[in-house]
Amino acid sequence: MDFDELAKVGSMMGSGGMIVMDEDDCMVDVARYFLTFLTEESCGKCIPCREGIRQMLTILNRICEGEGKEGDIVMLEELSEVVQDASLCALGTTAPNPVLSTIRYFKDEYEAHIRESRCPAGVCKALVSYYINPEQCQACQICLRECPVGAIMGGKNIVHVIDQDKCTKCGTCLDVCPIRFAAVEKLSGRPVPAAPPQGTKVRRVKKAQQ
Amino acid sequence: MKKLQKVTLTINDREVTAKEGMTILEAARDAGIYIPTLCYHEKLAPYGACRICTVELSRNGRSRLVTSCVYTVENGLIVKTESPKVIKVRKLLLELMLASSPAKAIQDLARQYGIEKRRFEADKTNCILCGLCVRYCSEIKQANAIGFVGRGTERRVVFHPEIASTVCASCRECFSLCPTGKLPSETDGVCFDDLTLDDFLKTQQSPA
Ligand code: SF4
Ligand code: FES
Numbered sequence: 001m002d003f004d005e006l007a008k009v010g011s012m013m014g015s016g017g018m019i020v021m022d023e024d025d026c027m028v029d030v031a032r033y034f035l036t037f038l039t040e041e042s043c044g045k046c047i048p049c050r051e052g053i054r055q056m057l058t059i060l061n062r063i064c065e066g067e068g069k070e071g072d073i074v075m076l077e078e079l080s081e082v083v084q085d086a087s088l089c090a091l092g093t094t095a096p097n098p099v100l101s102t103i104r105y106f107k108d109e110y111e112a113h114i115r116e117s118r119c120p121a122g123v124c125k126a127l128v129s130y131y132i133n134p135e136q137c138q139a140c141q142i143c144l145r146e147c148p149v150g151a152i153m154g155g156k157n158i159v160h161v162i163d164q165d166k167c168t169k170c171g172t173c174l175d176v177c178p179i180r181f182a183a184v185e186k187l188s189g190r191p192v193p194a195a196p197p198q199g200t201k202v203r204r205v206k207k208a209q210q
Numbered sequence: 211m212k213k214l215q216k217v218t219l220t221i222n223d224r225e226v227t228a229k230e231g232m233t234i235l236e237a238a239r240d241a242g243i244y245i246p247t248l249c250y251h252e253k254l255a256p257y258g259a260c261r262i263c264t265v266e267l268s269r270n271g272r273s274r275l276v277t278s279c280v281y282t283v284e285n286g287l288i289v290k291t292e293s294p295k296v297i298k299v300r301k302l303l304l305e306l307m308l309a310s311s312p313a314k315a316i317q318d319l320a321r322q323y324g325i326e327k328r329r330f331e332a333d334k335t336n337c338i339l340c341g342l343c344v345r346y347c348s349e350i351k352q353a354n355a356i357g358f359v360g361r362g363t364e365r366r367v368v369f370h371p372e373i374a375s376t377v378c379a380s381c382r383e384c385f386s387l388c389p390t391g392k393l394p395s396e397t398d399g400v401c402f403d404d405l406t407l408d409d410f411l412k413t414q415q416s417p418a
Contacts, residue, residue: 038362039362039363040361040362040364041361041362042361042363043361043362043365044339044358044363044364044365045259045339045365046259046260046261047259047260047261047303047306047307047339048261048299048302050339050362051306051307051310051332052302053362053363054332054363055306055309055332058330058331058332075329079302081298082298082299082302085275085299086275086299087261088259088261
């Protein structure tokens with residue numbers, strides 16, 4: 001790997017750092033992260049850099065919040081082009097790179113956010129929900145105890161249910177649900193199924209498998 | 211003293227003669243060719259912040275955009291002041307400026323470039339940070355009563371409370387330079403935004 005190889009795939013060495021990401025990283029969120037950094041890093045002298053980055057960040061925030069609109073991708077590209085062409089220094093002329101390269105290689109992720117209210121990586125909190133599958137829940141009460149905001153209802157032998165209004169989407173329940181139950185699901189782009197009636201008893205179906 | 215050389219360049223398909231060291235903007239104006247400007251002032255050093263004076267240069271078949279108020283003339287330059295690329299940039303810059311400063315001067319320019327609807331919103335500060343006030347106060351008056359604070363989207367203009375209280379009342383020359391009218395309308399020449407002396411001094415020390 002060298003400067004030329006990176007340039008070929010539309011990247012650059014920058015300050016010599018490299019970040020490795022996988023399918024658990026949301027590309028829109030990554031672009032948003034870099035632009036947030038740049039709004040603070042820009043000196044603010046010239047209009048394209050200062051105001052262009054500001055508006056690009058507004059759009060990225062909107063998409064991550066699930067408020068993305070048809071036309072936002074084109075608008076990001078339009079802003080990028082002018083910020084690249086008209087900025088005073090290299091901070092501005094390269095500022096749109098994270099936006100342009102994520103759109104170029106991961107346009108489907110942008111579209112999923114805008115059109116299906118879905119964050120494929122499950123990162124954008126506004127677009128994910130946690131759900132306890134009543135068929136799988138064994139009422140072990142671990143998530144119920146660990147949820148930092150007390151959003152989980154249930155009890156001994158009673159299927160646990162997440163109060164979607166209280167849930168802050170921290171993901172603790174998913175982390176602590178024992179793998180052998182795997183009852184907690186992270187949903188994005190589809191509605192949370194209706195909760196079972198209050199007091200539903202657990203189904204001990206998994207016993208035999210242990 | 212070395213006599214200044216004559217430079218010949220082409221602006222909008224017209225051959226123009228300029229003096230060495232002139233900017234493209236000055237050469238164009240001398241030839242009666244219009245290029246819009248917002249942060250330019252003939253008495254002040256070139257600044258290049260608003261980018262509205264962007265023009266397209268071509269040389270040896272390659273083209274690029276430069277700010278005409280900063281770029282000095284060279285023999286054989288081919289300049290287009292209203293190429294499609296230039297217009298695209300200017301339009302978007304005006305839309306970006308309108309988002310925070312819906313001032314008349316900017317609206318007039320926006321209308322001139324056919325901008326009809328507003329696509330962006332931002333904090334309405336009424337200031338485009340052209341720096342005319344700051345640079346005039348420093349370069350011409352050498353008073354430094356007004357300066358920039360903050361960086362990135364936080365950048366803004368403030369008066370230095372101590373200096374301003376002694377010199378501004380009898381001067382106020384920056385008022386007429388302000389393209390957005392912020393200075394005359396929002397201040398009596400004492401202080402913006404209740405910023406303290408500390409805030410001001412902090413930014414004077416940070417690199418430009
Ligand atoms: S206050 Fe007026 S003159 Fe000063 S930087 Fe802002 S727009 Fe320019
Ligand atoms: S007039 Fe040239 S950059 Fe503002």
